[in-house]
Amino acid sequence: MTSASPFPDSRAQRxxxxxxxxxxxxxVSEHTYALPADLEHQxxxxxxxxxxxxxxLNHPSIxxxxxxxxxxxxxxHLVYFLDYTTLLExxxxxxAVETIVHGELDLNxxxxxxxxxxxxxxDEGFHALFSNSLAEQIARFYGITQRPVMPQRITRLNALLAQTPDRHSALAWFLVGFVSETIIARELLDVCRESLVTSVQEMLRDHLTDEARHSRYFSEVFHYLWLTLTSSQxxxxxxxxxxxxxxxxxxxERWLKESLHSAGLSAACIADILGGLTGIQAVVQRARSGAGATLQALRNAGFFDLRSNQLLFTQAGLLDG
Incomplete structure (x- = not known):
């Protein structure tokens, strides 16, 4: 049984x-995402x-x-990112979208x-299509054959979802989608500011144009949902x-180690690079920098009006004390 809308009709129209x-x-995109004929020059x-x-890449050995x-x-890295994107979408x-479309959430x-x-x-099906297409072209160009079947992030997300009690399953799926879509829009915006191979630039800009709207949509739906949740939820x-x-x-770590090894870097160099990127403090630092849109969406929804949520995120290092 679904609950009544927590927003006035005018808000629900958004x-x-x-x-x-x-x-x-x-x-509407007319891009083919084909590698350019002047690739070597580019x-x-x-x-x-x-x-x-x-x-x-700033490591002295590289x-x-x-x-x-x-x-x-x-x-x-780009091939890995595109393969990951295909699976993520x-x-x-x-x-996560299916929980909205098919009424799996306890929500009107x-x-x-x-x-x-x-x-x-x-949109996401198309993003998977053009991500896969470009990944295949680049992999052929460089002869990249060692592509992980399942990136670590997908494995870790699946593990979190598998551990979720059945009564919270739909909510968990939605929350993963919410975080993903609010993070990726920021990532793509920053990436698109750089001077990239034209086909890559076109693909990322098309992706960003869509994801900016997706981020706003998921933020609005999260706000809508948050107002209906019980205390335990x-x-x-x-x-x-x-x-x-x-x-x-x-x-x-496993994929990055293999990538660095494929470029002929020494074991000592690889260990030095991994040492600077791993560990909880490095994760927290990247999260504080990259999850700004997600945290803002939480603020807008009144999530941090609960002192317990402020404390939880502060203890995790995601908010200042």
């Missing part, structure tokens, strides 16, 4: 993706992935190895919210949100 028919990349001044997002090694490691985000679903969820579901949600946010900023 759950749309706004001119989706004329703005969503799946409907790589003299452009990157596969922004070096600022891969701080280990700098000494030269531009070709930097490009190969960046390409490795299909198996995580769209599963306004028709506009359901329609927008179906549109978002379509709110306690569960708060604890799970801390775990989910931390998972999104962990490093896939």
């Amino acid at each position: 759950f749309t993706l706004g001119e989706w028919n004329t703005r969503a990349s799946v409907r 790589l003299q001044t452009r990157y596969w992935f922004p070096p600022a997002f891969l701080p280990y 700098e000494a190895a030269g531009q070709s090694t930097l490009h190969r490691l960046s390409a490795n 299909h198996r995580i985000v769209n599963r 679903i306004p028709q506009r919210m359901k329609t927008a969820a179906l549109q978002l579901y379509t 709110r306690t569960f949600a708060a604890r799970l949100l801390v775990d989910i946010i931390q998972v999104f900023f962990e490093v896939d």
Whole structure:
């Protein structure tokens, strides 16, 4: 049995993706995302992935190895990111969307919210398609064959979801989607500021255009949902949100070790790089920097009006004391 809408009718009307028919990349983008004919020339001044997002590229051993090694490691990361995105969109985000579309949440679903969820579901399928297409092209270009079947982040999220009691399962799926969509919009915005290979730039910009709307949508739905939750549901949600946010900023150590090894780096160099990226403090630092949109959405929903939630997030290092 679903509860009545917690918002006035005028507020409930906000759950749309706004001119989706004329703005969503799946409907209007003319990009093919094919690698450019002048790729070698572009790589003299452009990157596969922004070096600022891969701080280990500044390691003396990598700098000494030269531009070709930097490009190969960046390409490795991009293929990994695109493979991960394909899985995330299909198996995580769209599963979260299904909880809205099919009434799995204990919530009165306004028709506009359901329609927008179906549109978002379509967007994510297209994102998986163009992510996979570009990943395959880059993998062929470099002969990348060692691609993990399941990135660590997906494995960790699946483990969190598997541990969830059945009564909270739909809520847990929605919360994972909420965190994912509010984080990725910020990530893509920062990535798109860099000078990248044109096909990569086009794909990321199209993705960002969609994800900016998705982030707003998930934030609105979270606010709508938060007002309906019972005390026990709110306690569960708060604890799970801390775990989910931390998972999104962990490093896939196994994959990164293999990527660095494939570039011919020494074991000592690899150990030095991993040592600077792993550990709870490094995770918390990245989360504080990258989860700003998620934390703001929580504030807007009144999540931190509960002192217990402020304390929980402060103890986890996600908020200042």
